[in-house]
Amino acid sequence: xxxxxxxxxxxxxxxxxxxxxxxxxxxxxxxxxxxxxxxxxxxxxxxxxxxxxxxxxxxxxxxxxxxxxxxxxxxxxxxxxxxxxxxxxxxxxxxxxxxxxxxxxxxxxxxxxxxxxxxxxxxxxxxxxxxxxxxxxxxxxxxxxxxxxxxxxxxxxxxxxxxxxxxxxxxxxxxxxxxxxxxxxxxxxxxxxxxxxxxxxxxxxxxxxxxxxxxxxxxxxxxxxxxxxxxxxxxxxxxxxxxxxxxxxxxxxxxxxxxxxxxxxxxxxxxxxxxxxxxxxxxxxxxxxxxxxxxxxxxxxxxxxxxxxxxxxxxxxxxxxxxxxxxxxxxxxxxxxxxxxxxxxxxxxxxxxxxxxxxxxxxxxxxxxxxxxxxxxxxxxxxxxxxxxxxxxxxxxxxxxxxxxxxxxxxxxxxxxxxxxxxxxxxxxxxxxxxxxxxxxxxxxxxxxxxxxxxxxxxxxxxxxxxxxxxxxxxxxxxxxxxxxxxxxxxxxxxxxxxxxxxxxxxxxxxxxxxxxxxx
Numbered sequence: 257x258x259x260x261x262x263x264x265x266x267x268x269x270x271x272x273x274x275x276x277x278x279x280x281x282x283x284x285x286x287x288x289x290x291x292x293x294x295x296x297x298x299x300x301x302x303x304x305x306x307x308x309x310x311x312x313x314x315x316x317x318x319x320x321x322x323x324x325x326x327x328x329x330x331x332x333x334x335x336x337x338x339x340x341x342x343x344x345x346x347x348x349x350x351x352x353x354x355x356x357x358x359x360x361x362x363x364x365x366x367x368x369x370x371x372x373x374x375x376x377x378x379x380x381x382x383x384x385x386x387x388x389x390x391x392x393x394x395x396x397x398x399x400x401x402x403x404x405x406x407x408x409x410x411x412x413x414x415x416x417x418x419x420x421x422x423x424x425x426x427x428x429x430x431x432x433x434x435x436x437x438x439x440x441x442x443x444x445x446x447x448x449x450x451x452x453x454x455x456x457x458x459x460x461x462x463x464x465x466x467x468x469x470x471x472x473x474x475x476x477x478x479x480x481x482x483x484x485x486x487x488x489x490x491x492x493x494x495x496x497x498x499x500x501x502x503x504x505x506x507x508x509x510x511x512x513x514x515x516x517x518x519x520x521x522x523x524x525x526x527x528x529x530x531x532x533x534x535x536x537x538x539x540x541x542x543x544x545x546x547x548x549x550x551x552x553x554x555x556x557x558x559x560x561x562x563x564x565x566x567x568x569x570x571x572x573x574x575x576x577x578x579x580x581x582x583x584x585x586x587x588x589x590x591x592x593x594x595x596x597x598x599x600x601x602x603x604x605x606x607x608x609x610x611x612x613x614x615x616x617x618x619x620x621x622x623x624x625x626x627x628x629x630x631x632x633x634x635x636x637x638x639x640x641x642x643x644x645x646x647x648x649x650x651x652x653x654x655x656x657x658x659x660x661x662x663x664x665x666x667x668x669x670x671x672x673x674x675x676x677x678x679x680x681x682x683x684x685x686x687x688x689x690x691x692x693x694x695x696x697x698x699x700x701x702x703x704x705x706x707x708x709x710x711x712x713x714x715x716x717x718x719x720x721x722x723x724x725x726x727x728x729x730x731x732x733x734x735x736x737x738x739x740x741x742x743x744x745x746x747x748x749x750x751x752x753x754x755x756x757x758x759x760x761x762x763x764x765x766x767x768x769x770x771x772x773x774x775x776x
Contacts, residue, residue: 279411282662283393286418289669290386290427295379296673298689300681303430304338304714307381309352309359310368312344313337318710323728325735327703331722338714339376340368357520357527362471363432378718381430389427389434392417395441396631402448403589404635408642413634419665421556421672422619422626425680433620436473440624443469443476444596447483450505451490451498459505466509471516478600479624480506486595490588538614542605547572549619553626555664557671558679574657578632585639597628619680637661692770693719696745703727703741705757705773708748716747729753737761737773744773 308318318337322328335341340349349368353361367384374380393414400410417423426433443465450458469476487502510517520527538545540561547568548561554574559565579597583590604616615621640654672678676690696702697720704720706713707729717726727735734756737744746757748769757763762774 279415282415283418285666286415286420286424286669287390289419289424289666289673290389291383293673294382294386294428295377296676297428297678298676298681298715299378299430299718300677300715301711303381304718305356305711306364306367306430307338308710308714309356310349310364310371311337311339311341312348312352314352314355315710319730322710322726323707323730325727325729325731327725327727327738329722330717330720330724330726333717333726335376337710338718340372354519354523355526356530357516357523358474358530359432360471360473361516362468363435366435367430378430382428385429385431385434386427388438389423391438392423392434392441395438395445399441399445399448400631400634402445402452403592403631404586406638409635409638412638412641413631416630416634416637416661416665419662419669420553420630421665421668422553424669425556425672425678426620429680431620432472433623436469436476436623437627439465439469439472439476440479440627443479444483444592447487447502448592450501451487454497456501459501460508462502463505463508464512466506467512470509470513474520475600475621475624478603479596480509482595482599482624485599486592489591489595534615534618535611535613537612538608538617540617542608542616544568545617546605549617549622550575550626550629552619552679553630554661556668556679558675574633574636575629578629578636581636581639582632586635589635593628593632597625600624688767688769689716689719691767692716692747695766695770696724696747697721699743699745701740701742703738703744704747705729705737705744705749706747707750707753712748734760746771746773 305315308315322333322337336343346365346368349365350361353359353364367381370384371381374383396413396417397410400406400413404410423434423437426437443462446458446462446465450462466476466480469479484502484506487499491499541563544561544563548559548565551559551565551567551571554571555567559567579590579593582593600622601616604621607613608616619626637654637658641651641658643650693716696704701723703725704716705727713728725741727737729735734753745766746754746763749757749771754763754771757773764772764774766772
């Protein structure tokens with residue numbers, strides 16, 4: 257009997273070791289894809305705006321200084337307007353951020369200090385996001401421990417976000433979203449910890465995370481409203497000590513955020529104009545676009561908006577069943593996740609339905625919703641694997657579902673890592689950029705002429721070699737083309753500018769958005 261007991265213990269110990277090895281491999285793969293080919297994807301519009309602001313400029317200043325018809329080298333252009341330099345200091349960066357108050361300042365200040373310490377390059381600025389994204393692993397582990405007190409659920413959730421294509425994509429983007437993901441997980445965990453401990457220090461910690469979240473992304477406010485609703489419901493709508501503590505901590509967080517809140521109020525007109533693009537009518541059926549974004553947190557092969565895409569419906573079914581199962585088995589945790597998802601979900605969806613718009617179709621805006629769904633799915637998978645472990649048929653079914661999610665996530669990241677332009681890089685605007693860059697860089701001494709706004713040009717400049725020069729134009733009068741350049745290209749010109757050059761020169765269209773000026 258003793259030998260049988262020892263054998264069973266040995267088998268269980270070996271199984272635990274195998275599971276630990278498997279978890280370590282999944283996490284290692286997720287880490288690998290976060291750092292693989294960091295600099296290869298197109299540095300697109302949003303990222304170039306990050307660079308403009310941390311260099312201490314805003315777009316109108318760049319236009320005034322550079323769009324004057326004078327020739328400027330790519331090297332000088334990038335060093336001045338895309339990276340921190342001696343011409344603009346930290347105060348200029350803060351002013352540039354104040355001009356764009358729709359983005360909270362924390363990530364951008366971190367990025368400026370980071371580049372000053374590590375050097376100017378696309379790799380380095382994206383490296384910051386990738387490193388920050390690693391903090392999401394312990395953060396979601398803490399959150400799921402507070403919610404479920406289950407190591408299995410926690411490790412499943414870590415594995416899911418490790419190989420989630422959505423997390424990998426934004427871990428490689430020079431924007432604040434990897435930091436926002438971490439702040440959401442940490443603030444959620446801190447709230448549950450404070451409620452459980454019932455002491456003042458944890459509530460002060462939570463108040464600090466409120467401030468951190470708001471300094472990272474303004475939509476964090478919806479997360480904290482959801483927290484308030486959760487506390488209110490949990491306390492049966494009574495003004496208990498927990499609710500008072502939540503109000504105190506929230507007030508502390510808002511007080512710490514007050515300096516930037518005042519900046520945002522002062523520049524509110526800029527905020528409205530800078531975010532007007534979300535009011536444009538979405539191209540497609542809204543529910544299909546929501547489903548597409550949902551599917552991308554599990555499997556992302558750059559699938560389109562087809563009504564018949566099975567991934568959309570399978571992901572929707574999995575998410576809904578996970579939320580149902582969570583609410584049924586752990587109602588309190590279900591309320592927490594529903595409030596995390598519901599507040600910002602309604603804030604995005606209702607205006608789009610009533611007023612028209614596309615804010616709810618932008619995946620990164622719905623990050624709290626997607627994170628809440630991932631937590632619910634993690635709980636579902638862990639529960640089913642544990643519940644069905646003694647039932648061969650049921651266990652095999654859920655094990656296969658886990659295998660599909662893991663393999664799908666890994667393949668998604670493997671494919672996207674080889675492609676310079678993915679859906680999150682504004683593919684419609686940038687799809688011709690790599691080809692145009694290849695043509696221009698083949699020339700020995702090229703000049704590129706353009707009159708497009710900086711936000712549409714900057715992505716191209718990061719891919720051009722230092723031998724390339726720019727001649728940027730904003731006036732009605734076109735300048736003389738210098739004779740010293742071997743080849744002259746016109747890139748994404750307005751119809752008006754192109755017509756003026758065609759009246760004076762022979763112009764050949766090489767590809768969409770790129771023309772060659774023939775020397776006479």
